[in-house]
Amino acid sequence: MTKPENTGYDYDVVISGASLAGSAAATLLARRGVRVALLERHSAPETYKVLCTHSLQACAYPVLDELGLVADIEKSGAVHNQARWYTRWGWIEPRAAPTGPALPFGYNIRRSTLDPLIRSRAAETPGVDLLLGHQVTGLIEEGGRAVGVTASTPRGERRIRARLVVGADGKDSAVAKFAKVPVRESENTRFAYLAHFRNLPLPGGMSHTWFLEPDMAYAFVNDDGVTVVAVLPDKRRLPAFREDLEGSFLEFVRALPEAPPIDSAERTTKIIGTVNYPLLSREPTAPGVALIGDAALTGDPLWGVGCGWALETAKWLAEAVAPAAAGRGDLDRALELYARRHRRRLRGHQLLAADFAKARPFNPMEQLVFAAAARDAAMARHMYRFASRLIGPRRFLNPAALARAAAVNIRYHRIASRTARRPHKVA
Incomplete structure (x- = not known):
């Protein structure tokens, strides 16, 4: 347990959510001298997110490298996420230039593998206290700003004071709601279902995405010989899917150009999904509060950006606020620097994604x-x-x-x- 200094705070930073964004932020902040309480509402350290694309895009590689996770991820069997994309003009197949460097890559790795790995890295970092079974129930506020949280724990309610409260608690962020951060919602007129398959060969052993205008699909090759297959049709097809989910899912995949041989593969999970997944955008900061990952920006699952952005926003936050969070600078100024970088780097991507989420053909x-x-x-x-x-x-x-x-x-x-x-x- 980290010993608090006599500052009136139990910690410098308290983070709600010990998934990708929260665990990465806790690790990177603690390495910069910040005392962190990392709260996770689940009690099991191996908890992981189920509904996910299970893909870390190349933008996330530098963060994984800084966390020291690349070797562990490679050892776990993660797959470099090279891909080919089907369009009405044929396949787009990115390749390195003959005389140029290799293409940057990220990883396809199941969250059942990744989440416990990154959470354990946070837990073993000096300066981080991983507090399992702690669910945030409110903010402690003084002078119009957050100065900590209240949390429900197996031993009853607990108050944890900190200079900064970080919401890394997903698209339905409780921290954002308690801080009264407005949310902007863009309708997603596609729905999504996915399942995991073993022994599902794909050409070149690489992932595939199908742009069917307006429908979408992808097959992402993952660790341990598992491929995640997802379909994202226009919502006008939803009634038929609801009548026969399994039959509709399999029929959709069979009809894809160069369709993966799904009937000869072993399905290892149920078909799961969501019929309503809007794109959400929030201001990434409020007085005494910062939001990272899906809490600040929830993208369209068809692009698979959520995991990468979770890690990137964690890094941006740590770089911006670490000195101030430790009591050596202007925290409000640091939060503004983080918010500006977040908006500059991600707002344009989100605007394009929100427009394409209308399930329209290519413009x-x-x-x-x-x-x-x-x-x-x-x-x-x-x-x-x-x-x-x-x-x-x-x-x-x-x-x-x-x-x-x-x-x-x-x-x-x-x-x-x-x-x-x-x-x-x-x-």
């Missing part, structure tokens, strides 16, 4: 870029960097990229037109 600009990416290796790499959240929308749709996409498509159609006009030889 003209998307048609331009996706068609070019299916026809040109450089454009495929450009799209890969955006899909991995290594670049933002402005760089993705910058004038040079759009000009190249246009040139690629014009060249393709000229070649196709010349080929069509050539006389066919008669045998």
Whole structure:
């Protein structure tokens, strides 16, 4: 147990939620000299999130590296998340340039493997107290700001005072509600169901995503020979799915281009999902409060960004607030720095995702870029960097990229037109 200093606080920071965002933030803050109480409402240390894409995009790799988890993740059998994407113009298959560096990668790894791993890393970090069975029931407030939490525990209610309260408690964040942080909700007009399969071979052993306009699907190869298969149809198909979930799920997958051989695979889980998963956005800070992961921004599950953003926002918070949280700076100023970085890095991604969540076909600009990416290796790499959240929308749709996409498509159609006009030889 970390011994508190005589500051009037039990800890410098109290974090609600010991999943990816909370555990990463606790570890990174403690390494910077911050005393952290990491609260988890579940009592079992091996608790993990079930409904998830189980994918860490390449944007998360630097955080995993800083946490010292890369070797452990590799040892656990995690799969580098290379992918190919189906479109009406053909497959987009990102590959490294012949003379260039390898493509950056993240990992596909089941949360049953990842969550206990990252939580144990936090628990073993000096300066972190992992408090299981602690569910936040309210905020302690003084002078219009949060100065701690009240929590329900197996031994009764507990008050924990801290300079900063961090909500890492998911899209339905109790911390955000207690802090009265407004939420902006964008409707998601797709629903989602997924299941895990063993012995489900995919070409090249790599993950697949299908852009079916407006429906979506993906198959992500994971650790221990397990593949996560998800379908994300337009909600207009929901009544039929509800009549026969298993039959509708299997029929959907069988109809995919180059469909994975799902009938010969072993399904290892139930088919689970959600029929209402809106995209949520909150301001990432309030007086004495910071929100990370899904508590601040809940993305569309079809993009698989949640795990990566959970780790990135944890890192951004630790970098911004650590000195002030330890009593060596202006905490409000530090929180503003975190909020500005959060908005700058993620708001554009969320706006594009919210628009695409309307279950619509590709718009003209998307048609331009996706068609070019299916026809040109450089454009495929450009799209890969955006899909991995290594670049933002402005760089993705910058004038040079759009000009190249246009040139690629014009060249393709000229070649196709010349080929069509050539006389066919008669045998």
